[in-house]
Amino acid sequence: MRRVWATVVAVWATLAIVAGLAWTRQPQARPLVQPAPTALVVKSKNGAQRLVVVGSAPATAPHATTQTSPPPPA
Amino acid sequence: MIGSLHQTAFRAMGTACTLAVTARHTDARRARHVLAAGRAEVEACESVLSRFDPASDLSRLNRAAGDWVEVDSRLAHALEVALRARSATGGRFDPTILPALVAAGYDRTFEQLQERPALPVPGWRAAAEIEVVPEDGRARIERGAAVDLGGIGKGFAASRAILAMRAAWDLLPGALVDLGGDVAVWGLPPDRGPWRIAVADPRRAGAGLGLLRLEEGGVATSGRNARRFGPRRALHHLIDPATGQPALAGPLAVTAVAADAAWAEAHATALAISVLGEARAHVAAHRDVAALFVPHEGAPTPIGPLSFEAASEPAGAAA
Numbered sequence: 069m070r071r072v073w074a075t076v077v078a079v080w081a082t083l084a085i086v087a088g089l090a091w092t093r094q095p096q097a098r099p100l101v102q103p104a105p106t107a108l109v110v111k112s113k114n115g116a117q118r119l120v121v122v123g124s125a126p127a128t129a130p131h132a133t134t135q136t137s138p139p140p141p142a
Numbered sequence: 143m144i145g146s147l148h149q150t151a152f153r154a155m156g157t158a159c160t161l162a163v164t165a166r167h168t169d170a171r172r173a174r175h176v177l178a179a180g181r182a183e184v185e186a187c188e189s190v191l192s193r194f195d196p197a198s199d200l201s202r203l204n205r206a207a208g209d210w211v212e213v214d215s216r217l218a219h220a221l222e223v224a225l226r227a228r229s230a231t232g233g234r235f236d237p238t239i240l241p242a243l244v245a246a247g248y249d250r251t252f253e254q255l256q257e258r259p260a261l262p263v264p265g266w267r268a269a270a271e272i273e274v275v276p277e278d279g280r281a282r283i284e285r286g287a288a289v290d291l292g293g294i295g296k297g298f299a300a301s302r303a304i305l306a307m308r309a310a311w312d313l314l315p316g317a318l319v320d321l322g323g324d325v326a327v328w329g330l331p332p333d334r335g336p337w338r339i340a341v342a343d344p345r346r347a348g349a350g351l352g353l354l355r356l357e358e359g360g361v362a363t364s365g366r367n368a369r370r371f372g373p374r375r376a377l378h379h380l381i382d383p384a385t386g387q388p389a390l391a392g393p394l395a396v397t398a399v400a401a402d403a404a405w406a407e408a409h410a411t412a413l414a415i416s417v418l419g420e421a422r423a424h425v426a427a428h429r430d431v432a433a434l435f436v437p438h439e440g441a442p443t444p445i446g447p448l449s450f451e452a453a454s455e456p457a458g459a460a461a
Contacts (some may be wrong), residue, residue, distance in 0.1 A: 135342035
């Protein structure tokens with residue numbers, strides 16, 4: 069009988085831990101605006117570090133381009 | 143954010159055209175309807191204003207020089223704008239330079255141009271007479287004269303297309319029309335800020351000089367870096383009305399901004415045959431126009447109230 073109760077308690081404890089983890093790690097709502105530019109430090113194979121900027125292009129991408137009307141494609 | 147930009151692309155007026163509207167995804171059907179209305183207006187303008195289509199109202203008007211001709215309201219209004227622009231630019235923009243343009247060699251569509259030397263225009267005289275009665279849909283040009291609306295037609299069509307798109311949907315949030323680089327904008331882009339129009343670098347294909355910000359109005363660029371023709375492509379289509387010959391003075395390109403795309407295009411054409419001092423004086427005299435003057439060498443010069451952000455890449459760097 070004691071073994072049965074130990075099993076029930078263990079199962080409940082496991083479920084409580086899983087539920088707690090699920091609660092604290094809920095997926096974040098997707099932001100409606102483009103994220104701010106983010107800089108990533110990337111390490112290449114030879115150990116050198118370089119900075120890669122991601123996410124900045126959409127914030128300044130043009131809607132159209134003005135130019136001298138180009139000749140038609142050949 | 144207001145949904146996204148719904149777009150359509152097609153060829154008209156001898157160039158690549160892009161129309162775009164701001165709309166939510168749930169309004170995609172309305173957006174398609176609006177884009178179709180804009181495209182129909184661009185194509186209607188082309189059918190009326192083209193000098194290369196013998197059936198166009200403009201071709202009929204040119205053939206009947208000296209006589210009154212019934213014309214579509216689009217041509218009547220385009221002629222009115224062209225006449226106002228000729229007056230405002232002191233004749234540097236002139237819709238009656240067609241005989242000089244044809245003599246220079248630009249006598250058919252750019253696709254069909256054949257190499258031949260430029261011919262002189264005997265007894266050249268600019269500013270031929272044009273009479274328009276828009277309310278009656280009638281126009282008449284001076285006998286022996288001919289009109290070309292190439293320096294204003296795309297801007298005019300872009301502005302008309304914006305109006306047609308707005309009429310197609312009362313709740314349209316915003317719209318953009320780009321006819322080969324002549325751009326008209328109205329309302330809001332999806333990200334609500336001003337519309338961002340890149341200025342192409344005439345010295346480096348594929349590169350940009352910077353970004354213009356525009357709440358509403360038109361942008362047009364005129365220059366001698368494209369559409370060159372004749373022996374060794376030595377000639378360009380910017381005719382100086384004072385001489386009847388391809389202009390010698392002037393920058394590599396000029397981008398003009400105004401409340402209306404046709405107005406911007408006419409002023410860009412006028413500024414493209416002006417030296418910097420003349421361009422400054424011109425913009426100072428016209429508070430409804432600003433410009434970006436791109437010389438053959440050196441940095442571009444903003445003139446007038448222009449929201450221009452230069453590209454961070456140094457000029458002259460490899461593309």
